[in-house]
Amino acid sequence: MAGLKRGSLPVVDEAPRWEALDHHLIQVRGCRICPAVEPPPVAARPQTWPRLMLVGQAPGPKEVVEQRPFAYTAGMRLFSWFARFGVPEEEFRRRVYMCAVARCFPGRAPQGGDRVPSPQEIANCAPYLEHELRLIRPATVLAVGQLAIKVFLPEPAPLQERVGSRFEVSRGEVTFEVIPLPHPSGRSTWLVRPENQERLERALALVRGSVGWRETFLG
Numbered sequence: 574m575a576g577l578k579r580g581s582l583p584v585v586d587e588a589p590r591w592e593a594l595d596h597h598l599i600q601v602r603g604c605r606i607c608p609a610v611e612p613p614p615v616a617a618r619p620q621t622w623p624r625l626m627l628v629g630q631a632p633g634p635k636e637v638v639e640q641r642p643f644a645y646t647a648g649m650r651l652f653s654w655f656a657r658f659g660v661p662e663e664e665f666r667r668r669v670y671m672c673a674v675a676r677c678f679p680g681r682a683p684q685g686g687d688r689v690p691s692p693q694e695i696a697n698c699a700p701y702l703e704h705e706l707r708l709i710r711p712a713t714v715l716a717v718g719q720l721a722i723k724v725f726l727p728e729p730a731p732l733q734e735r736v737g738s739r740f741e742v743s744r745g746e747v748t749f750e751v752i753p754l755p756h757p758s759g760r761s762t763w764l765v766r767p768e769n770q771e772r773l774e775r776a777l778a779l780v781r782g783s784v785g786w787r788e789t790f791l792g
């Protein structure tokens with residue numbers, strides 16, 4: 574796992590590698606490694622070469638049908654956060670690489686809601702995200718929810734110690750900033766507490782000031 578510290582980052586200008594990315598996404602769409610998930614994988618890409626990535630947990634059934642991440646209710650809340658900065662959903666999708674820790678719908682959990690991907694499913698899917706990080710070389714990654722946050726910050730920590738801070742993470746020679754966000758699912762009670770709302774506001778301020786956001790939407 575990469576070195577982890579807080580700090581500022583240099584701006585890195587990367588040449589687009591569309592052919593390699595599209596080839597990669599064909600591989601992802603054809604993946605059927607995990608027997609318990611409900612394929613096909615969701616593998617979408619933006620229309621402009623991304624400097625900002627958003628990583629969620631796993632798609633739901635609606636996302637699979639539409640082949641777009643965060644296509645349902647959780648997405649409505651997520652995109653409302655960014656719309657406050659003048660970036661509507663479609664513009665965000667057009668410019669940001671959106672993916673997830675697991676690319677297939679895991680199915681329903683017995684207790685209701687979507688099943689959390691198993692450790693084996695997460696391990697099976699991990700090489701896809703790692704390859705994308707090296708290929709895209711993002712300036713900023715928005716990690717949405719604890720499962721995505723742990724990919725970049727594996728040390729155990731409650732969400733309140735993650736949301737509202739910015740972290741510098743490296744993968745090989747690729748270094749980027751990670752901004753943790755809470756999962757926007759309506760099933761989450763974390764955002765109900767006023768102190769967590771304040772943490773979210775701090776996190777969104779970090780998003781707006783991040784290198785990836787500025788290069789994507791203010792450049």
Ligand code: SF4
Nearest residue numbers: 604606607677697698
């Ligand atoms: S969850 Fe990931 S590794 Fe598993 S079948 Fe879907 S794309 Fe493949």
